[in-house]
Amino acid sequence: MFSVKSYLTGVMHPEGFHGQTKTKNYFEGWYFKFVSDDLKQKWAVIPGVFLGLQGSDTHEAFVQVLNGTTGESYYVTYPIEEFEAAADKFEVRVGPNRFSAQGAVLDVGPLKGEIKIESELVPWPVKLSSPGIMGWYGMVPMMECFHGLVSFNHKVSAKLEVDGKPSAFSGKGYIEKDWGSKLMANLLPLVARATSKRTGAKTSPAAIYGFTQTILKMTRKHRWLPRLQSFRG
Numbered sequence: 001m002f003s004v005k006s007y008l009t010g011v012m013h014p015e016g017f018h019g020q021t022k023t024k025n026y027f028e029g030w031y032f033k034f035v036s037d038d039l040k041q042k043w044a045v046i047p048g049v050f051l052g053l054q055g056s057d058t059h060e061a062f063v064q065v066l067n068g069t070t071g072e073s074y075y076v077t078y079p080i081e082e083f084e085a086a087a088d089k090f091e092v093r094v095g096p097n098r099f100s101a102q103g104a105v106l107d108v109g110p111l112k113g114e115i116k117i118e119s120e121l122v123p124w125p126v127k128l129s130s131p132g133i134m135g136w137y138g139m140v141p142m143m144e145c146f147h148g149l150v151s152f153n154h155k156v157s158a159k160l161e162v163d164g165k166p167s168a169f170s171g172k173g174y175i176e177k178d179w180g181s182k183l184m185a186n187l188l189p190l191v192a193r194a195t196s197k198r199t200g201a202k203t204s205p206a207a208i209y210g211f212t213q214t215i216l217k218m219t220r221k222h223r224w225l226p227r228l229q230s231f232r233g
Contacts (some may be wrong), residue, residue: 001229004088008086009067009087009088009126010113011131012045012126012128012131013088014124014126014131014133014148014149014150014177015087015089015090015123015148015175015177016086016087016088016089016090016148017086017087017092018087018146018179019049019051019179020087021228022051023051024052024053024054024055025052025053025181026050026051026179026180026181027048027049027050027051027178027179027180027181027183028048028049028085028178028179028180029045029046029047029064029177029178029179030046030048030050030089030090030092030099030150030175030176030177031044031046031174031175032045032047032099032104032115032173032175032178033045033173033174033175034046034107034115034156034158034171034172034173034174035068035171035172035173036056036158036169036170036171037169037170037172038169039169040069040169041069041158041162041164041167041169042055042067042068042069043065043066043067043068043111044065044066044068044112045063045064045065045066045090045097045099045104046061046062046063046064046065046066047061047063047094047097047099047108048061048062048063048064048094049061049080049083049085049094050062053082054059056080059080060078060079060080061077061078061079061080061094061095061159062075062076062077062078062094063075063076063078063094063095063108063109064076064095064096065108065110065111067110072110073087074109074110074149075106076095076108076109077078077152078094078095078111081121082094082095085136089101090121090150090175095107095108096108099119099145100146101117102114102116102117102118103117103156106160110162110163111160111161111162112117112161113158113159113160113161114159114160115156115157115158115160115173116156116157116158117154117155118154118155118156118157119154119155120154120168121150121151121154122151122152122153123149123150123151123152124148124149124152125147127205133147133149140148140213143180144180144181144182145178145179145180145181145182145183146178146179146180147176147178148175148176148177148178148179149175149176150175150176150177151173151174151175152174153173153174154171154172154173154174155170155172155173156170156171156172156173157169157170157171158170158171164179181233
């Protein structure tokens, strides 16, 4: 059932969970990336949930782990009852794995330990007239897929066991997310940072319902500069 309150909460909080009223044909996932300063450790951990078409027997929670150094991938499923997420903030639990604006506690695949976020998150600005990275498209209820930028850049420190071996490092983090009934087929996110470590850019070309949207957003000293975007039908 459509809820105006739930809809408005979702519009203004792209970082939160949007599936409270969903019962089937729905997915949601958060892309939690962290990279060491020396670039020897490159990881992305994706907690999320799938609600299948055939009822509760096809529902599952999951955590996917991507090793950017070796190219290895791990996909671990959990009962849907082991998934919890807040609607108005970034706070997710899948099994023993927890994620929030303070960091993550992990026990999945080759990773066990803690990631601490040591600085404020840098989210895409959210206004009622332009709720996040999708602009006014973010207010269209029938979109197949929505995209949110939870933090473009933040500092992290990690104290982990990787395949049972201790690994501690400092580095950078990035968090984004997608939710809806169907993941976009033509999504190519590109993230770049200048060597001055003070300027960054994100572009997201995406084909949605016959339109191609290209977005360019830049930061300098943790402040967002005006957005450039184009639409082509």
